[in-house]
Amino acid sequence: MYVNRVSVTSTKPDKCSRESGVDLLVTMLAAYRMNGQICGREWPIVAEGEIVSAIVLSPEERSFDARFNGKYVTAAMAHCEAEGLLITLEVLGEDAESLPSCQCHRPSAYVLFTSYTALESPIRCMDCFGPIALYHMEVMASGEFHELVTWQSDYQSCDQLQMNCSVLEQEATRELSSIDSSLNKIGLAHCQTLATTSNRPFYYYLFSGESESLQTELERRCPGCGNDWRLTSRLHDLFDFRCDRCRLLSNIAFDVRWELSAEPGRTPEGTPTNEPKLI
Ligand SMILES: [Zn+2]
Ligand SMILES: [Zn+2]
Numbered sequence: 001m002y003v004n005r006v007s008v009t010s011t012k013p014d015k016c017s018r019e020s021g022v023d024l025l026v027t028m029l030a031a032y033r034m035n036g037q038i039c040g041r042e043w044p045i046v047a048e049g050e051i052v053s054a055i056v057l058s059p060e061e062r063s064f065d066a067r068f069n070g071k072y073v074t075a076a077m078a079h080c081e082a083e084g085l086l087i088t089l090e091v092l093g094e095d096a097e098s099l100p101s102c103q104c105h106r107p108s109a110y111v112l113f114t115s116y117t118a119l120e121s122p123i124r125c126m127d128c129f130g131p132i133a134l135y136h137m138e139v140m141a142s143g144e145f146h147e148l149v150t151w152q153s154d155y156q157s158c159d160q161l162q163m164n165c166s167v168l169e170q171e172a173t174r175e176l177s178s179i180d181s182s183l184n185k186i187g188l189a190h191c192q193t194l195a196t197t198s199n200r201p202f203y204y205y206l207f208s209g210e211s212e213s214l215q216t217e218l219e220r221r222c223p224g225c226g227n228d229w230r231l232t233s234r235l236h237d238l239f240d241f242r243c244d245r246c247r248l249l250s251n252i253a254f255d256v257r258w259e260l261s262a263e264p265g266r267t268p269e270g271t272p273t274n275e276p277k278l279i
Contacts, residue, residue, distance in 0.1 A: 001039055001098040001120065002061050005090045006032075007053035012084030021052045024083060028076040029054060034144040035070035036134025037063045040119045055092075059121055059133035060101055064089045068135040070144045102130030109201040111249060112191050114152050116159035122152045123194070126203065129236040138197035140190075151186055158183060162209060176207035179223040179248075191247060203247045205239070211253035214260065224248055 008025045010016050016024075022045060032038040036059065043054040058064065069077070080087055102125035109126035120131035134145040141147065161172035175183040188204050195202035211217035222229040224246030231242055240257075241250040252260070 001057045001059055001095040001101075002063070003092045003095050004056050004058050004064070005053050005088075005092055006056055006064075007051055007088040007090070008080055008085040009052075009088065010050040010084060011086055013050055016083045016085060018047050018052065020083065021085060022047060024076075024080045024085060025052050025054060028073070028080055028087075029056060031070070031072040031076040031144075032056075032064075034142075034146045034149055035068070035073050035139075036121060036145050036149075037068060037073065039121065057095060057098070057119060058091075059131065061091055061094075063133060063135075068133075070135070070139060072144055100130055102128050102132045104128055104130075107132070107200065109203060110194065110198065111203040111205060112151075112187055112194075113205050114155050114159075116156050116163055118156070122148065122155075126201075137194060140193060148190055151183075151190055154183055155187070159207075162207075173207075173209055177209065179206060195247070201244070201247055203242070203249050206248055206250040208251050208253040210255045214252075214256040217253045217256050220250075222246055222248060 006025070006029065008021055008028075010018075010021055025045065029038060029043055033041060039057045039059055043056045045052060045054045062068075077087060099120055104125050104127050107125040107127050110132065111124045111126050111129075112122055113124045114120075114122040121134050123132045123134060123137065124130065125132055134148065137145075139145065155176070158172040158175045161168050162176060175181040178184060179188075184204070184206065191202040191204045206223065208217070208220075211220075218230070220241065221227060222241070222243035222245075224243060227243060227245065229241045229243040229248070229250075231240055234240055235242065235249075238251055239249045240252045242248070251257070
């Protein structure tokens with residue numbers, strides 16, 4: 001990701017107050033976010049004289065190119081300009097902590113994946129596991145990616161609760177793990193939509209945090225079709241299960257997985273299974 005300064009400068013201070021300038025800037029940033037051109041929603045804003053500026057993260061160096069603007073971004077920018085605001089977009093540099101974006105020419109498949117700490121796009125490449133900016137996909141029914149950004153926010157809220165282990169832990173963990181939870185039903189529906197518009201397989205990740213035992217976990221079948229879905233080797237250092245029929249991914253529960261490497265003669269790859277191939 002990249003760190004940017006987005007500024008609006010009032011050319012007609014008598015027409016547009018500083019408060020209005022802040023409001024118009026925030027509306028434009030929100031439109032950029034829902035189009036995937038800004039990641040995250042924490043953007044400190046500084047108002048100095050006629051200039052109001054915000055520091056924001058973008059997925060790529062060229063995220064603010066006009067060719068990526070959605071209709072709501074275009075409308076928000078036009079509104080700013082109509083109020084006499086001059087818009088300036090400046091790349092300050094690459095974010096030192098974030099994951100590099102996917103550079104694959106044409107990913108063979110995608111996965112919807114996020115976590116409580118992720119600021120990146122929830123669309124990941126199945127080949128390199130790098131994040132893919134939302135605006136590279138076809139817009140959703142809302143005319144932007146509002147549906148997906150909302151799903152990501154809901155997912156991260158549940159993931160944060162299960163990590164904190166103090167409030168609604170069981171409920172949040174069920175939302176993340178169960179194939180028929182509200183959160184996962186919505187995520188799976190988004191995967192279907194995105195699979196259709198991208199014409200590529202789109203996988204969904206089912207979290208597994210705890211299990212009765214390692215053996216129970218190793219014998220787990222795909223919750224969609226009941227088939228064997230164990231992978232012979234771990235994919236992207238996270239996924240131990242994959243069903244190509246249901247487009248599902250999962251991991252060996254984190255609380256028992258360590259036992260694999262602790263057992264003599266047993267590798268983390270475990271029992272060989274019929275690894276399915278990506279279609
Ligand atoms: Zn890639
Ligand atoms: Zn299945």
